[in-house]
Amino acid sequence: MSETNKVEKKQKEAKQPKANNNNTASKSKTELLGAGVKKEEDFSEWYTNVITRSEMIDYYDISGCYILRPWAFSIWEKIQSFFDSEIKKLGVQNAYFPLLVSEKALNTEKDHISGFSPEVAWVTRSGDSNLAEPVAIRPTSETVMYPSYAKWIRSHRDLPLKLNQWVNVVRWEFKRPVPFLRTREFLWQEGHTAFSSKEEADVEVYQILELYKRVYEELLAVPMVKGMKTENEKFAGGLYTTTIEGFIPTNGRGIQAATSHCLGQNFSKMFNIEYENAEGGKSLAWQNSWGLTTRTIGVMVMVHGDDKGLVLPPKIAPIQVVIIPLTFKDVDSTPVREAAQKIAKQLKEQGIAVHVDDRDNYNPGFKFNHWELKGVPIRMEIGPKDLAKDAVVICRRDNGEKKFDIPISTITTTVTQTLDDIQAALLQKAVNERNNKIKTIKEWAEFVPTLNTNSLVLAPWCNVPACEDAIKKTSGEESKNVAEEEKGFCLTGAAKSLCIPFVDQEHIKIPQITEETKCFKCGAHAQKYTLFGRSY
Template sequence: MGIWEILQNFFDPEIKKMKIKPCYFPLFVTNNSLQKQIDHIENFAPELAWVTKSGDTDLEKPIAVRPTSETIMYPYFAKWIRGHRDLPLKLNQWCSVFRWEFNNPMPFIRSREFLWQEGHTAHATKEEADIEVHEIFELYRRLYEEYLAVPVVKGLKSELEKFAGDLYSATVEAFIPNSGRGVQGATSHCLGQNFAEMFDIKFENEKKETSLVWQNAWGFSIRTIGVMVMVHGDDKGLVLPPKVASVQVIVIPVPFKDADVEEIISACSSTVKTLCGLGIRVEADLREYYSPGWKHSHWEMKGVPLRIEIGPKDLANNQVRTVRRDNGEKFDIPMTDLGDKVKGMLDDIQQSMFNVARQKRDACIQVIKTWDEFIEALGQKKLILAPWCDEKEVEKEVIAKTKGETGVAKTLCSPFDQPKLLEGTLCFASGKPAKKWTYWGRSY
């Protein structure tokens, strides 16, 4: 929750700069509301949790726990929006949703109840909606790369993979080198006018003409935390980027036999006070009956970016010893330079973690042009970049052909930053003329 709070503290002020207002809508949704957009909700139907009783009394009509909030919010959009002066309408809520996930549940990545933010906006024109889509998923890129130190690709989902009922889905996609699987990190959807038509969300423009609004929906969830854990974690436990670590620095006393314990404890407390005054999130582990070695392992497992050790030798030399969690490097720092050095080290750890993660991700990217190359790269757990004809039926064929114990391969996204597609390049799967480069692979 500490990490989630830090992500909120970055994202929420940024969307408020875009004049997006906070809101909260009910937890429960009626079946009648769900049926208004059956195409949209059919993807969620197997995962809906239904409330059928109030105490011992059967409800006349069951109600569902929200899997997402379009069908709860949009009837109110239709009431609130009447004319062009009511637009744009921009709302965001921080909440939890519930999806009764049976297939491969995984903490953070694919769980039944999860926290997220969901933004829902209505605009007078498609151009306005398009601008916002790009502004939002640029914030998602920053969240992953600048805070979680996880490299992502910005791109478009395929027609088969996009959000049900929308016009197009923009996404930031992450990749886990250890497992060879992609992860949809966050999405920003242009819903077009489909939902406006379903829920009768109309406005009168300056010319007294009635038109449907253009809508967007966008969100990120605690999946972000799962991605961060898998990208950076090692055999010792978590490895947290300093920007999101609840504890950035842990101070541990290391008293040897016959050492002046009180003086060491005092130095630890003074170190905490100094760093706290600089805005660094720091704690001292002064617990008795735990050895320094036990504490080292404990805080390594929790992923604290920097450890400071203070023992008799450090007191004598007016210094502290620092140990980095990301690479294990040790440095002795004079007490007089403590603040500047620690701040610099935390910045360096943050950047280094991103650089290492990007190098590992890039080493997994395999550019292919034929089906045989595709199958070989898939077996090597690669992130595959391939020329594609951009046809839904071809993607379905790839999914069918790659079914197996390790999971199907499908499109992850078509990057906005497209490599040059030479004339005459053919789709790796169909042999038809290729229209774009697309990332493929297995995913969570």
């Protein structure tokens, strides 16, 4: 059995806690409830337990492929709905291109596809017969879409062409798979656009990047650093790549959250996307591509989750409020149940996603733990005594603050305000945790020791690819005894550039480069302050 399959077999053993289990009497309460392990003690097992016990994913019999259960897929639908609406305001239209790509098309742009080559999955047989020409399953769609662009774009009147598709792609990862973060099949959107000028293409690159930032910060309450990828880290075959970078506080890792690329005219040359310009001459199109994946969900889980399970920001929570009627033996529960349904109806009319858990076969304690594990932002309780006071009791999931009573007469206003407060509090907490772990240094001697504090490093750098290679190599060598591999995630101790941050960052101040500023690694004159870190 391969190492990957051994890990996945262990991961599959993570089970949803049962309400009644006679074999669990000897187990500690911690093992039965919530994540079953503390986030700070075993991050890998914590993550696996949370996403399985909360019913976000289930395992499949093909390694690296996972089932997105409704609790996770509904979050993806909310992300889709927001982003799809915003790109349509920019004139982008949705389309669909085939899953399969010919070998000839895939090899048209060799520099681009070389980065994907080890991960390309090939279809070589049909039934009992070998295919005359193998076909690949798309790892990305430039080579699928651009032959059609070459047919469709004949005149400057055909531009701009702005298409997006919501699809799956397959990249046959050989690294240890991690649900949401690194999987062999994943869902994403990929936008592919063409313009008559670089200026138009540049504008869109940054418009899309800002939308990606909004997805993370406005919906998922996860702060991002906007920046430019270095020459070493940019999209293969592209002109330049912009990125948003996240941070996982528990292990100090950076994570690429989404990218928006200007492809320049490289692909239009390869695929002959040429058109007649306004002057009657021939010109090549300027192109962009940009993508956002279901990695978004994994990043959110890692940033906000706690020892009890998920903590969901209200804007993407499938259920924002769960109402639990408290019923008792020998007491007529009808008034309490009716009041719960009436409140639910009132909240739904205000656009709040609410669920009444009136199951008789589970006690209130089990229900509390169940919905805490699933991360529902607000739990509302109503019993006979509460009903007598015309009030309910609510509890916030994000901070676990003491329960408090609210009058039924103000319930809509209070719940709406509380949901807004939770959304804002989650973002602010994540911003504070991130900012406390971005350290500015100026000397190489500070680099690895700073990384070892689970931090990212902001340092002056010369912007030379060879120097970046040396940073990665040397930091890896110096880190061998520190972070050679983190259990379950197959991460090394080497650090790389995450991005060259834009100067106009929210929440972060980027230092100025002066004539005296030296590269922290090689000592040459520094060009940019650059964000480095160990990463996923």
